[in-house]
Amino acid sequence: MAICVFCASSQKIExxxxxxxxxxxxxxxxxxxTLVSGGAVVSCMGAVTRAAREAGGRTVGVMPQALVDLEIADTDSDELIITGDMRERKGIMDARSDAFLVLPxxxxxxxxxxxxxxxxxLGLHDKPLVILDPWGxxxxxxxxxxxxxxxxxTRPNVFDAIxxxxxxxxxxDHLEKPARPLTPLADELGEAAAG
Structure with a gap:
């Protein structure tokens, strides 16, 4: 699987x-x-990609040119994709990933x-989404x-979607399982209209 990890790029963290x-x-x-990330060498982004590579994993980084210009791009990534802006970056990260993991x-x-x-x-994808939050x-x-x-x-699906x-x-373990099925939006809208 290609797993996208969303995490911090802040320098002042514990x-x-x-x-x-x-x-x-x-x-x-x-x-x-395979790890898909925001492509930075700093903070948690850098830590997750370096550790993945050191353990023999493949890494894909996706970063806007403006951040590459700040010299924080992980040029050691197996694949570094440069985008025009943040919206394009997120779209590529989403498309290249089978599941999503959110760290602090x-x-x-x-x-x-x-x-x-x-x-x-909203039923626009059925990829697993997991938050890893050891410290609350x-x-x-x-x-x-x-x-x-x-x-x-919010819809009831908000709890089943994560x-x-x-x-x-x-x-x-949760990322490796198929995502829980959700009630289709059309069904919920139909029930609301009928009620």
Missing amino acids: RKYLDLAADVGTELARRGH GGIGTLEELFEIWTSRT LYAPLRLLVDNMYEAGF SWTTTVEEAI
């Missing part, structure tokens, strides 16, 4: 997050998966998560989505 990213890269390679990260990671999560709940960084997000659901702002995990092994 060592445990870098170690987690490295553990993910090592385990993905050990299980024979910042607003860029959240933006990537929300786009994949939304498209999954995303706990407030989970509570927020629960509250949104209770207030009627898996929440706390260990590397558990996360990758």
Whole structure:
């Protein structure tokens, strides 16, 4: 499988997050998966790709030219794809991936998560989506989505479209399984119209 990992590029994070990213890269390679990432050499992005390669895995990086110009591109990637902008970058990462793993990260990671999560709940793809959150960084997000659901702002599929995990092994186990089937949007719209 080609597994896309969304994670931090921030330089000012605790060592445990870098170690987690490295553990993910090592385990993905050990299980024979290709890593698709944002293509940076810094922070968690750099840690996950270096560890994957050191363990014999294949890495694909996707990065906009503007970030390449900042000299943070992982030029050691087996394949480095240069894009015109961030939207093209995400489109290529999505198309090249069979599943998505979200590690702790910042607003860029959240933006990537929300786009994949939304498209999954709408039935636009059926690829597994997993959050790996050993220290509860995303706990407030989970509570927020629960509250949104209770207030009627999200569909029931929002919970079935994603898996929440706390260990590397558990996360990758979930990625290797077929994604849970979701109620088709047309069926939900039909029920709403009939009700």
